[in-house]
Amino acid sequence: MRALFPSESCKEPFHSSINPQSWLQVERGKLTKFVPQSPSSIESLIKVPEPSILPFYKPVDYVKVLAEIHEELESCHPTERSSLYLLQYQVFKGLGESKLMRRSLRSAWSKASTVHEKLVFGAWLKYEKQGEDIISDLLSSCGKCVKEFGSIDIASEFPVVETRSSLGKVNSTNLPRVVSFQIGDERITCERDKIAGLSAPFQAMLNGCFTESVCDDIDLSENNISASGMRAIRVFSETGSLSEVAPSLLLEILVFANRFCCEGLKDACDQKLASLVLCRQDAVELIEFALEQNSPILAASCLQVFLHELPDSLNDEQVVELFCSLDRQQRSIMVGPASFSLYSLLAEVSMNSNPSSDAAVLLVKQLVDCARNRRQKMIALHQLGCVRLLRKEYDEAETLFEAALSEGHVYSTLGLARLSHIRGHSKQSYEKISSVISSYTPLGWMYQERSLYCDADKRWEELEKATELDPTLTYPYMYRAASLMRKQDVEAALAEINRVLGFKLALECLELRFCFYLALEDYQSALCDVQAILTLSPDYRMFGGRVAASQLRILVREHVKSWTTADCWLQLYDTWSLVDDIGSLSVIYQMLESDAAKGVLYFRQSLLLLRLNCPEAAMRSLQLAREHASSEPERLVYEGWILYDTGHCEEGLRKAEESVNLQRSFEAFFLKAYALADSCQDPSCSSTVISLLEEALKCPSDRLRKGQALNNLGSVYVDCGKLDAAADCYINALKIRHTRAHQGLARVHFLRNDKNAAYAEMTKLIEKARNNASAYEKRSEYCERDLTKADLEMVTRLDPLRVYPYRYRAAVLMDNHKESEAIAELSRAIAFKADLHLLHLRAAFHEHIGDVMGALRDCRAALSVDPNHQEMLELHSRVNSQEP
DSSP states (O other): OOOOOOOOOOOOOOOOOOOGGGOEEEETTEEEEOSOSSTTOOTTTTOOOOOOOOOSOOOSOHHHHHHHHHHHHHHSOGGGHHHHHHHHHHHHHHHTOHHHHHHHHHHHHHTOOSHHHHHHHHHHHHHHTTTOHHHHHHHHHTTOOOOTTSOOOGGGGSOOOOOOGGGGOOSOSSSOSEEEEEETTEEEEEEHHHHHTTOHHHHHHHHSSSGGGGOSEEEOTTSSOOHHHHHHHHHHHHHSOOTTOOHHHHHHHHHHHHHTTOHHHHHHHHHHHHTTOOSHHHHHHHHHHHHHTTOHHHHHHHHHHHHHTTTGGGGOHHHHHHHHHOOHHHHHHHHTTOHHHHHHHHHHHHHHHOTTSHHHHHHHHHHHHHOOSHHHHHHHHHHHHHHHHHTTOHHHHHHHHHHHHHTTOGGGHHHHHHHHHHTTOHHHHHHHHHHHHHHSOOOHHHHHHHHTTSOHHHHHHHHHHHHHHOTTOHHHHHHHHHHHHHTTOHHHHHHHHHHHHTTOOOHHHHHHHHHHHHHTTOHHHHHHHHHHHHHHOTTOEETTTTEEHHHHHHHHHTTSOOOOHHHHHHHHHHHHHTTOHHHHHHHHHHHTTTTSOHHHHHHHHHHHHHHTTOHHHHHHHHHHHHHTOSSHHHHHHHHHHHHHHTTOHHHHHHHHHHHHHHOOOHHHHHHHHHHHHHHOOOTTHHHHHHHHHHHHHHSOOOHHHHHHHHHHHHHHHHHTTOHHHHHHHHHHHHHTTOTTHHHHHHHHHHHTTOHHHHHHHHHHHHHHOSSOHHHHHHHGGGSOHHHHHHHHHHHHHHOTTOOHHHHHHHHHHHHTTOHHHHHHHHHHHHTTOOOHHHHHHHHHHHHHTTOHHHHHHHHHHHHHHOTTOHHHHHHHHHHHTTOO
């Protein structure tokens, strides 16, 4: 991560109070009540909705499924690979692994065996990269051409159909060599053999045993071809070209070519018409004709336009009606064997827009119809069941969930349980989930669901178990926090919701905490949370979608003391120093309303969002920084970061150099140093990086950024073995309150063989930082085993997504010959996090105890996460050779 800045929430005295019943929604400039009428009723203000049933593929053993997919990819026919990568994508989607999802889509695109698969997966990747068009423009400005997901020359992807000219040669000198076709009042004279060469029917007609074979004049007036059309066909029979034919005439000729089986002529028309599809209206007008005339090139060209314009094209009723009404044969013409892939994309786009819409229902129904194997059926049936459930079409939903379950999708039991509950049969719901828990390895979502059908005391117990098995589920924290708040145990309620916000910045959890602060009339803290929400999602709506978060912010702010620009900067220094990222986001959001330089603020916002693992929001902020840059050199710096953050390090470095050439600035030198350090593996680059950071420090900047530069400079000095220089950098960074410099200074102490000083330094960081899981993890390296164990247990409590503690504990157990406990420790984390290192270590453990099949399964699953990991490839090869 490129920059580490602390932050803290804004804490100011309350200057006014408002009764909950006076909280109002702004609607067209007027106020409408939306909160409880009774001030004492906290209940309705802090409602926690039941967890949604996700419309995703969620196998009970995702590791097994990933391993099976990997094994199939090793031996399958090339034409099957894209479909398998799509299935892999669906697994990762169920796990919430967005980076792995995108990589699977890219693999599906790169392994596409047909033009249709290239179109579908190229469009899908383009859809996933919405808002990133700027990257292509920036790469072009660097002289790098990027046309990955641009338009394809459809015709060139289809095999060329040769004209059957050889059929026209007949060994008879008595047959006339010309023939005239009468069309109305006009006669078109053609070479008999050329026309006969267009198709087998013409060959039989003109040179066979039909009457026409001895006729000089043949009447074609009843065959729906005009004289102009016939003249164009004559030219084609002689030249093989339709270059000068008008579009309306091409349609006529295509119908004629189909009637007389003229494949070469049909193919030429198909290609020519395809080249004329330039916009969505063209595609809408021509697609029906393409399907009627079985013209795959034209149909694919129309499809390309529809897909290229996603998601906008699905707002077009004509396009939606087309996709929803195609039968199997029409789908085959338009998208070949890629129907399931196409409708997987369309269903996802539609559900992202409105999952309960008529379009979503119809498109997912098409997906069900396209499903051919068991896995595809369970995915499609479950997805349609979820849509029906949202629409309260309970009978249809039940049928679909039962069908998905019969195909093997155990997660669909949740849909059946929820339906029983809706119908007043909670006991049946409880029994359904209990049956799943007893039949499979228990998972967090199973206990979470069963909790819905218990009384309050039992529900708490079930949700504790759900959190133990899967700490990433947000509902258990929200339920417990809301329950505590209703009991007026404010401190415990806030601590509970802060547990999850400490490692997962979930909007619904921020919203709940916002409601807590409203109930407590802590408007400053409420403002902090709503501003963080708006930073992450500017269009977010609260209270079940009834109220825009931006409207609530306006109302809350009326009850909070206004800050001057100077106040904001002081608050930002405080929050950053205390590593309170949510607080820092809030302060920056407030500062953006002032006359301060917005480019700089959006840039700092992007740094925070990257630290909070919100890459999409970070990129949005970085693009806003570019738009609001106050000068050309500043804009170049932000463009450099955009390129760097999207994997284009060399081009990012070039932007930094352009900026430095125009104006020496802290940010330009900092970017140049950062990009060079990342891209250059040669140790000799360290001296250049040092000089660049030193140049950066000579340029004007604020303490926040200078602290980061000093911290980075210290890290480079450590890598070079210059510990005294590194210590000076870290100490100077701490003097300007760059709190994370404690970590670098601790490293220096450790390298000087002073573990006690290193431990003490990390303790200082833990005491200062609001978010300190990483500090506990680092401190664990500087103490004895018992203290290490305690620190790593704390890490897991603060951030259960950090994998090092699980690996450490498992390694200790393995050293103590407790193999089953070691494997269980890893399995605990693998159940909710698809992590390469966890899978790698478990595979090694399986190999150690002689469980070859277990090792092979984990190797294959790990290679699904990272296909190019060298150590994993070596372990897989070794284990694979041992397979019985």
